Amino acid sequence: MAAFMSAAAPYPVERLAEEDTLSLAERAYRRLRDSIVQGALPPGSRISERSLAAALGISAQPVREALRRLEQDGMVVTLPRRGTVVAEFGPERQAEMGRIRAALEGAAAALAAERADAATLAALEAQLQAMQEATEAGRPDLVSAANERFHALIHGATGNVFLIRSLAALRAFDHVGRVRALNSTPKELPRALREHAGILAALQARDPETAEARMRAHVLRSLEVGGLLPHRPDRRRRTP
Amino acid sequence: MAAFMSAAAPYPVERLAEEDTLSLAERAYRRLRDSIVQGALPPGSRISERSLAAALGISAQPVREALRRLEQDGMVVTLPRRGTVVAEFGPERQAEMGRIRAALEGAAAALAAERADAATLAALEAQLQAMQEATEAGRPDLVSAANERFHALIHGATGNVFLIRSLAALRAFDHVGRVRALNSTPKELPRALREHAGILAALQARDPETAEARMRAHVLRSLEVGGLLPHRPDRRRRTP
DNA sequence: TCATGAAGGCTGCCATAGCAGATGGCACAT
DNA sequence: ATGTGCCATCTGCTATGGCAGCCTTCATGA
Incomplete structure (x- = not known):
């Protein structure tokens, strides 16, 4: 005990x-x-x-x-x-939770694009800068910390308690897999940085659809890197 | 009291x-x-x-x-x-919860497309049939009941407790708005029926992406009909 | 040998009581 | 009239004890 x-x-x-x-x-x-x-x-x-x-x-x-x-x-x-x-949560459970998190993070980004105030946008920019410096310094731990704060800021910007609580639980769920994803390959850090920059740009442009799409893709791709989701090069098949 | x-x-x-x-x-x-x-x-x-x-x-x-x-x-x-x-939840809060629900329902549909068994698919077909008959009989109450069961079946098919609980709370949240949406115009019932049929087809085809997209669009459109979201005829603007 | 059942020890669930912190009102002093 | 400190009273929070089910076990009987 x-x-x-x-x-x-x-x-x-x-x-x-x-x-x-x-x-x-x-x-x-x-x-x-x-x-x-x-x-x-x-x-x-x-x-x-x-x-x-x-x-x-x-x-x-x-x-x-x-x-x-x-x-x-x-x-x-x-x-x-x-x-x-x-509860038992093998890889398939982890994958489930990851996809759910991707959906919720996307919704959070869309809402944040509508109602994030200037202070929050500035704070996001600061975290992006911190992430940039940590990336150049080759410090994955600092990158991870800035990463968490970046997402937490977006969650808070929605002002929605349900969303904030759910995402907090989900992020705690696969926190370990997330840091593993960041440390997977040396190319991963700058890629995550670029994606964050793209998300922030959509937030500043007040574009909910783009923010949601980018955030969603960001989370899904990080899941694939972490090995929780299979790589899906082709996502264009459709049902008649 | x-x-x-x-x-x-x-x-x-x-x-x-x-x-x-x-x-x-x-x-x-x-x-x-x-x-x-x-x-x-x-x-x-x-x-x-x-x-x-x-x-x-x-x-x-x-x-x-x-x-x-x-x-x-x-x-x-x-x-x-x-x-x-x-808590205070005006129209904007309702809209928030609705968009969150759309995201989660989409995730549920995607998961259900992967792991729904034959029995569940048959039950979904039965509910679709019931919805069809209720629509032809002009009974919005029966349509609403079959509608709830249809979605609940999909939730259960995921086998994910977090998803099931979250969606139960969210659906209870705007249950009133949902029945209002169904009773809005006489064209609404057959449209909801068609959308359900499309979702079920994607589930039977084991196509997660299509199932998610259709389910998401279905929920969002029902929110628009209920007056909780503004009508958005153009969803293609993008941020450079 | 094998079925049986009663008893004890587990579990989660609920009721009661008391705790500290926060609030509002009132007496008092300024 | 206004600021100030005290106290009754409210709140949520926690501790303790006991309740009814569930499960294991072991003695009892056939």
Whole structure:
């Protein structure tokens, strides 16, 4: 049970909120989510509200809330009066979640193109610049951080709670696959940079359709690089 | 507080599970959600865990869980130690949720095209037939019911919990607008029928791209008919 | 040997009680 | 009349305990 005592978590965006002021349920949720995506809690692991609460040193109530959220995210499945188990997500599950994320990121980009204010656009430009410098410096870790912030800014620009929460869960889901994609080939970093620039251009031009298409293609291609989706050179076949 | 005592709920799909065996939290969630989307709890209404629990005749714990889920759905917003309030969702919010739903429904259709089994395809054909007959009989209510089941079948065919839950929340969100769209003009029913037929054809052809495109267009157009999105005759402008 | 069933230990679920933080009003001083 | 500090009262949040199902187990009987 020492897994829950791990210190760091790889999602700097959410760290902005003070760790101490967060509710116990929220902390338990993030901790469990990180433990699952990092493999500390492999699929099939049985999770008991009581024992987990004891391991975390808190009551069973916040733990229960955290498990409920994880269930909504599809990370655990609980049979009533039976137990809660970490869900199985093999490659096909990962691919599913990735395609769903591509769709939602596209919708977020479209909405952001309509209502992003000047400050947000400036912040996006700053993150793009940071990504550029990190790319030239050959620092994939900094690129990854700027990448996360870039997307988080777009999510926030929509002002839609449902979208923000869903995308936060989905991005946490395949965070590991995303950094792996960035480190795959040396050509990957500048390509991601170019795509981000294209997305930002569409946002500045207030063009929802283009922003959505580019963002969607960006996510899908990063999934292919990460090995979660098969490469599809031909996407033009149609049904009569 | 008699609003929570209302009997019927307009989502026949979820009624398949026995009402008695559902947890109190689940029942409270659906009840509150229906009360909100039907306007019984207008935006800005303050909701107290305790008083609401007393009105429902249950403890505060299940009510709290229901409120957390509604918060994830973006229907309520709660300030810590301050209170919970029904969120404001004017036309622009409705439009947002509609576009998000279009994106997710598209993803669901794409996944369903890959892994829907023969039984599901047959069931979809049956619902299409039912929709056809209801259309010819001039029964918009039956068309609406078959419509909901058609989409629910596709959602279930994906086998993705996250997708299923998200779409259930989104569809509950603008259920009223959807029936209004179906009853808008007499040409609407056969058009929806044709679009469904086209989607099913793409599913049977195992063509994810076409299925996604058609489903997405179908949802977007129904949103336009419902007045939630402006009509966009030209969608081909691009950013250089 | 094998079916059976009762008991104990699990599980998630719910009710109750009490906590700290936030709010509004009121008395008081300026 | 206005600013100020205190207190009753509200809120969401958490801890504790007990409930009803589910599952395993082992003694009992045929």
